[in-house]
Amino acid sequence: MRRANNTGTLMKSRGIWYTKVKVGGKWDIKTTRTGDRAEALKILNRITKGANLDDRARLAAIKAKLEADSPRPSFEEAWRVYADAPENVGQSDGARQTDAGRWRYFTRWMHGHKGNKWSRTDCKAAHPEIGTIDAVTRDVAREFVAHAKGDASANTVNKYVRVLRRVWKLNGVSPNPWEGFSKLPAPPRLRRALDAGEVARLIGAASGELRVLFALGAFTGMRMSDCARVRWTDFDQTGGTITVRPEKTAHSSGRIVSIPVHPSLAKALGQRKKHGFVMPGLAALPEWRLSEEVMRHFASCGFSESEKPKGYRHAVATVGFHSLRSTFITEMANVGAPMAMVQAIVGHMSPEMSMHYYRANAEAARAKVAALPGYGL
Numbered sequence: 001m002r003r004a005n006n007t008g009t010l011m012k013s014r015g016i017w018y019t020k021v022k023v024g025g026k027w028d029i030k031t032t033r034t035g036d037r038a039e040a041l042k043i044l045n046r047i048t049k050g051a052n053l054d055d056r057a058r059l060a061a062i063k064a065k066l067e068a069d070s071p072r073p074s075f076e077e078a079w080r081v082y083a084d085a086p087e088n089v090g091q092s093d094g095a096r097q098t099d100a101g102r103w104r105y106f107t108r109w110m111h112g113h114k115g116n117k118w119s120r121t122d123c124k125a126a127h128p129e130i131g132t133i134d135a136v137t138r139d140v141a142r143e144f145v146a147h148a149k150g151d152a153s154a155n156t157v158n159k160y161v162r163v164l165r166r167v168w169k170l171n172g173v174s175p176n177p178w179e180g181f182s183k184l185p186a187p188p189r190l191r192r193a194l195d196a197g198e199v200a201r202l203i204g205a206a207s208g209e210l211r212v213l214f215a216l217g218a219f220t221g222m223r224m225s226d227c228a229r230v231r232w233t234d235f236d237q238t239g240g241t242i243t244v245r246p247e248k249t250a251h252s253s254g255r256i257v258s259i260p261v262h263p264s265l266a267k268a269l270g271q272r273k274k275h276g277f278v279m280p281g282l283a284a285l286p287e288w289r290l291s292e293e294v295m296r297h298f299a300s301c302g303f304s305e306s307e308k309p310k311g312y313r314h315a316v317a318t319v320g321f322h323s324l325r326s327t328f329i330t331e332m333a334n335v336g337a338p339m340a341m342v343q344a345i346v347g348h349m350s351p352e353m354s355m356h357y358y359r360a361n362a363e364a365a366r367a368k369v370a371a372l373p374g375y376g377l
Contacts, residue, residue, distance in 0.1 A: 008048045010040055013086045019044045030172050031081050075107050078133045078171050085170045095225070095247070097286035102163045109147060134173050141177040154184035191323035193330045198303075205301050209279040210293065212268055216278075217321055219262040221328030221346045223248060224321040228282040228290055232274050235261070246347045257347040294321045 008021035017032045017040030032040040073081060082088065082103075083096065112125030126147070127140060141164075148157045165178035194202075203214045216227040225247050235242050243258045261269075269278065277283040282290060295317065303319045325346065332342045 008044055010037070010044055011086060012037075014084045016084055018086065019047060021048060028172075029086070029170075031085075073171055074132055075110070078167055079103055082167045082170050087170065093284045095229075095287075098288070099163050101286060101288065102160050103167065105148075106144060106160065106164060109144060133168060133171060136168075136177055138175075138177045141181075145181065149184070158183050191320045191326055192318050193326040194319070194323050199324070199327060201301055202297070206297060209282050210297060212279055213282060213294075214297075214321075214324070215265055215268045217324035218327065219265040220259045221325045221332075222246070222259070223325065224290065224294060225287055227321075228279055228285070230278045231276065232278060235269075240266070249347060255347055257345060259345050291321075 008019055011018050011020050011029075015035045017034060017037060019030050019032060019040070021028050021030075021044075032043045034040055034043075079100075083100075088096070108123050110125065110127050110130060112128065113123050126143065130136060130140070145157060145161065148160055152160075161178055161181050165176060165181075168176040168178055199214075199218050203211060203218065206214050213224075213227055216222060216230065217224065220227070220242065222230075222244065223246065226244055229247075230242065230244065234244050240261050241258050242261055243256060245256050249255050282293070285293070298317075298319060303317075329342055329346060332345070333339065
């Protein structure tokens with residue numbers, strides 16, 4: 001890292017230099033679009049020349065220079081900046097491909113495309129005249145959200161907006177047309193809890209990495225994407241725990257959860273390699289491909305239940321990998337684990353959220369009711 005007059009630094013990621021300048025107490029990172037260190041240093045010095053970090057007027061001038069020296073990228077360039085940004089260097093291949101699919105959906109809507117094996121219908125270009133991302137206005141953003149709402153679930157639309165907001169932010173485009181969109185309320189899609197026989201059937205019929213995936217889900221309650229991308233470094237062999245940062249809350253709470261490793265899970269993991277991803281093949285899959293593999297296995301095991309919840313256009317499966325999360329929470333509660341303990345293990349923000357997943361076992365409930373006082377009757 002190279003400093004220049006104590007007003008900014010250079011940092012390198014994947015062969016490209018970035019300027020890092022503190023403006024108004026916050027670090028502002030911009031790409032120089034060059035791998036030449038000398039050229040990057042010239043850009044940094046030009047941005048920060050004569051700056052006094054205690055002088056608000058000078059800070060405003062630095063910010064103006066940052067804006068002026070940042071060329072407005074095309075859609076292709078914008079995605080490259082996003083993919084290579086220092087903030088995304090540690091992103092897994094599966095998560096990267098999932099984000100790329102969301103970006104592709106947006107650019108196809110903007111510029112149109114012919115149907116193919118991934119999208120079998122043609123899409124007429126909504127705004128073929130827009131060639132750079134800074135030309136995308138708030139009205140265009142609203143138009144896209146309205147289009148996506150008619151084509152995808154509220155949860156999926158929220159994910160589109162989240163990725164687009166980060167692309168604009170990492171490319172330094174201001175104002176960001178995706179800021180300020182409220183999250184669309186998504187109807188709950190809770191999968192029903194499975195009984196012990198059903199879980200045993202799922203794990204028993206699976207093999208290889210898929211068997212380990214289902215075992216992790218059943219014995220940890222982790223979400224599918226977190227299970228698939230577990231690394232061996234997440235395991236503490238001495239303490240017998242697995243420690244992970246759930247992907248869903250990584251950018252909000254950043255909460256880290258620690259889960260005791262069940263002896264049966266330790267047995268399932270015992271004969272596997274001890275470096276990198278526990279399941280490298282599944283970890284490399286985008287989320288939609290991973291979901292397809294999982295649901296194909298459910299179908300092969302005879303699970304075909306579905307219903308059409310209010311607010312959804314199509315029927316959705318009532319069983320899926322998330323059923324294992326409901327199963328874990330339910331079984332933990334039925335063996336007497338305090339809900340606060342369950343909350344800490346699964347990473348919920350409140351015991352109420354964990355209770356939302358709990359499905360009382362009829363026999364366990366009957367036994368608890370029978371244990372109540374007879375009151376003299």
